[in-house]
Amino acid sequence: MDARPPTCVAIRRAPGGTTRKEATYVTEDRTPAVAENPEAVGGDEEPQQFKGRKNGLYSEVSDELAASMKTGWADTELHGLTPVPQAPYAAERRARLSAAFPGERLVVPAGTLKVRSNDCDYSFRAASEYVHLTGDQTEDAVLVAEPAGDTGHVFHLYLLPRSDRGNGEFWLDGYGELWVGRRHSLTEQEQLLGLPVRDVRKAADELAERAADGVPTRIVRGYDAGLEAALAAVLDADRDAAFKEFLSGLRLVKDEWEIGELRAACDATVKGFTDCVRELGQAVATSERWIEGTFWRRARVEGNDVGYGSICAAGPHATTLHWVRNDGEVRPGELLLLDAGVETSSLYTADVTRTLPINGRFNELQRKIYDAVHDAQEAGIAAVRPGARFRDFHDASQRVLAERLLAWGLLDASVYDVEKVLELGLQRRWTLHGTGHMLGLDVHDCAHSRTEEHVDALLVPGMVLTVEPGLYFQQDDLTVPEEYRGIGVRIEDDILVTADGNENLSAGLPRRAEDVEAWMASLA
Numbered sequence: 116m117d118a119r120p121p122t123c124v125a126i127r128r129a130p131g132g133t134t135r136k137e138a139t140y141v142t143e144d145r146t147p148a149v150a151e152n153p154e155a156v157g158g159d160e161e162p163q164q165f166k167g168r169k170n171g172l173y174s175e176v177s178d179e180l181a182a183s184m185k186t187g188w189a190d191t192e193l194h195g196l197t198p199v200p201q202a203p204y205a206a207e208r209r210a211r212l213s214a215a216f217p218g219e220r221l222v223v224p225a226g227t228l229k230v231r232s233n234d235c236d237y238s239f240r241a242a243s244e245y246v247h248l249t250g251d252q253t254e255d256a257v258l259v260a261e262p263a264g265d266t267g268h269v270f271h272l273y274l275l276p277r278s279d280r281g282n283g284e285f286w287l288d289g290y291g292e293l294w295v296g297r298r299h300s301l302t303e304q305e306q307l308l309g310l311p312v313r314d315v316r317k318a319a320d321e322l323a324e325r326a327a328d329g330v331p332t333r334i335v336r337g338y339d340a341g342l343e344a345a346l347a348a349v350l351d352a353d354r355d356a357a358f359k360e361f362l363s364g365l366r367l368v369k370d371e372w373e374i375g376e377l378r379a380a381c382d383a384t385v386k387g388f389t390d391c392v393r394e395l396g397q398a399v400a401t402s403e404r405w406i407e408g409t410f411w412r413r414a415r416v417e418g419n420d421v422g423y424g425s426i427c428a429a430g431p432h433a434t435t436l437h438w439v440r441n442d443g444e445v446r447p448g449e450l451l452l453l454d455a456g457v458e459t460s461s462l463y464t465a466d467v468t469r470t471l472p473i474n475g476r477f478n479e480l481q482r483k484i485y486d487a488v489h490d491a492q493e494a495g496i497a498a499v500r501p502g503a504r505f506r507d508f509h510d511a512s513q514r515v516l517a518e519r520l521l522a523w524g525l526l527d528a529s530v531y532d533v534e535k536v537l538e539l540g541l542q543r544r545w546t547l548h549g550t551g552h553m554l555g556l557d558v559h560d561c562a563h564s565r566t567e568e569h570v571d572a573l574l575v576p577g578m579v580l581t582v583e584p585g586l587y588f589q590q591d592d593l594t595v596p597e598e599y600r601g602i603g604v605r606i607e608d609d610i611l612v613t614a615d616g617n618e619n620l621s622a623g624l625p626r627r628a629e630d631v632e633a634w635m636a637s638l639a
Contacts, residue, residue: 176287184286191297196306201250201461204372206309208248208365213260213267215361220332221268222322222346223248223362224339225256234289238420242338243556244362246462251308253298257318257342258310262330272308273315276301319345333358364564366555368577373555374611376463377579378620381609383417383457384465385623391453392638395445395473403427403441406453414457422464423558426454429473433603434587436548447474450481452603456558466558466581467621468607475635477628480598484586485628488604491515491584492626495550499582499610499617503574509550510537512584517542525595545588545595551581554609574612579620583607 212221225245228236241252249258255275260268277300278285278292286293301312313321323345326332332349334342335358343350369377387410391398398405406427414421424439432438433452445451451473456465470485472478477485495512517536521528525545526536536542553560553569560579561569585605588595609620625634 181283184283185281188280192300193303196303198309199250199307201372202307202309204370205248205250207370209260209270210267211365212248212362213270216260216333216358217267218262218331220262220325220330221258221260221358222332222334222342223258223260224335224342225251225254225258226338227341228254240420240462242335243366243462243560244335244359245338247362247366247556249308249310250461251304252462255315257315257339259318259322261325271311271313272304273313273318274301274304275315318342322346335359335362359563360565362563363561364568367553367561367564367568368575369555369579369611370577373463374577374579376459376461377465377554377609377611380418380422380457380459380463380465381467381620382623383413383459384455384467384621386417387413387455387457388453388467388469388624389638392471392635395451395471398429398445399447399473401445403429403432403443403445406445406451407441410453410455414455418457418459419462420458422456422458422466426452426468428452428454428603431590431601431603433470433605434589434601435603436587445473448478449473450477450602450604452605454605454607462556464554464556464558465609465621466554466583466607467609467624468583468605469624469626469631470604470606471631471635475639476632481602481604482628484588484599484602485604485606487516487519488584488586488606489626489628490519492582492606492608495582495584496608496610496617496619499574499580499612501574501576501612501614501616505570505572505574505580508580508582512550512582513537513542513546516546516584516586520545525599544592545586546584547587548585550584551607551610554579554581576612576614578612580610580612581607582610 223242223245225241226239228239231237239254241254241256245256245258246252249256249272251272251274253274257273258270259273260270263269275298277298278288285291288294292298299307301314304312319341322342326346326349331354332346333355334346334350336343336355390413391406391409394405394409398409404427407425410425410427411421424437425441426438427441428435428438429443429445429451430449432443433450438452451471452468453471454466454468456467458464470488472481491512494515495508498508498511514533514537517526517533520526520542521531521533521536526541531539531541552562555561583605585603587603587605588599588601590601592600606626608622608624608626611618611620625631
């Protein structure tokens with residue numbers, strides 16, 4: 116990784132809502148230090164701390180170099196930009212938001228960068244609520260809705276403008292464009308997003324000043340501590356929680372553009388699973404990490420990233436529901452549970468699981484367990500249709516699994532029938548988790564929505580959810596025969612509720628045991 120610039124000027128909103136402007140530099144031992152009395156950054160004047168600063172990488176920033184870096188740059192402003200594809204859909208979502216909170220000020224932050232270690236940040240991923248309402252993905256951004264009487268709200272964005280070349284920010288700031296790449300100007304952003312845009316470095320002060328007008332204010336908490344501090348005097352925790360609930364529920368029914376993005380995510384995920392099967396030989400020679408890396412490469416090529424930490428669980432690791440260490444051996448004769456999803460460049464993610472025989476063929480016991488999970492998934496998918504309860508697909512899948520556990524003698528059929536097993540939840544020792552969840556911008560989408568709109572609601576066309584039953588026999592489970600122990604099977608697909616039933620968006624991957632074997636053989 117390249118060293119930091121000779122003088123780093125961090126321009127970020129600090130906790131408390133004020134703008135922090137501090138100059139740092141790299142000392143002889145290459146540790147960061149804060150300059151004494153750093154001057155304000157901004158405008159056309161060159162801050163004095165840029166001049167003559169010595170460090171371990173550069174002898175100094177001379178006046179001549181500083182003057183040279185100010186001039187000789189082409190005008191790169193872009194004109195006539197086409198709005199992002201989701202702009203009209205985001206406008207419709209904002210209209211629904213406005214109608215739900217008349218007369219209130221609404222603040223939706225994108226979030227800020229988070230430190231990974233020392234002076235390195237994690238890759239930024241904007242808050243789903245912000246992305247859904249704007250189509251933008253930049254850090255330190257804020258969407259604000261100002262009440263406008265009978266007309267609802269006037270929306271505008273606060274975004275970071277382009278780096279100032281006049282004061283050296285673009286090359287002396289570690290977040291300047293020379294270091295992290297060009298960003299759109301505020302004028303360009305207005306063309307792309309269809310919203311008026313202001314300088315985000317003024318957001319905290321301007322919002323704090325406006326808060327004195329007595330207008331009820333809500334914010335999505337947890338993404339921008341500085342803004343929350345600036346508005347602390349007028350915020351109410353219960354009111355903000357209800358705001359987050361509404362925004363989560365706003366994503367329950369996907370529009371046509373979102374469905375197209377989820378189709379693309381599923382199609383890319385099919386490619387990723389195919390890559391992993393083709394490279395199982397390398398995984399056997401190395402570890403689960405090879406599978407993780409193979410899928411991640413496809414996710415980066417096809418979209419933005421993986422939508423969540425890939426579960427590449429070989430052998431007994433498949434009985435750990437969220438096995439993301441991915442550091443175990445991959446052994447022929449065992450099963451690989453691969454749970455992974457590509458997140459598109461628009462941040463919509465797939466979520467698919469296949470359980471694969473590492474040597475290409477299921478043995479008798481593996482197939483018996485796999486077929487039970489497949490049949491449970493078939494029953495669950497069949498229960499997904501308009502007017503059905505959200506819980507119906509879970510109940511249908513669990514019933515099939517309970518029947519098999521009784522038939523295999525793992526539950527005592529002389530004591531319990533299926534109804535009693537389900538009433539007591541005895542099957543859950545081996546089924547463990549719910550059978551699905553909503554899917555979209557978050558892998559567990561709409562998780563903060565109101566219960567009556569989600570888990571207690573009826574399905575309607577446009578909802579997208581997963582159906583993912585599983586059976587997991589732990590290595591140390593003495594209640595099952597020894598040969599079962601260490602086997603875990605899950606099958607998961609992404610299901611769109613349609614007007615007349617459902618559509619499996621991830622149907623490009625085979626599910627029946629014999630089809631899985633034939634598919635793997637074709638890729639060998």
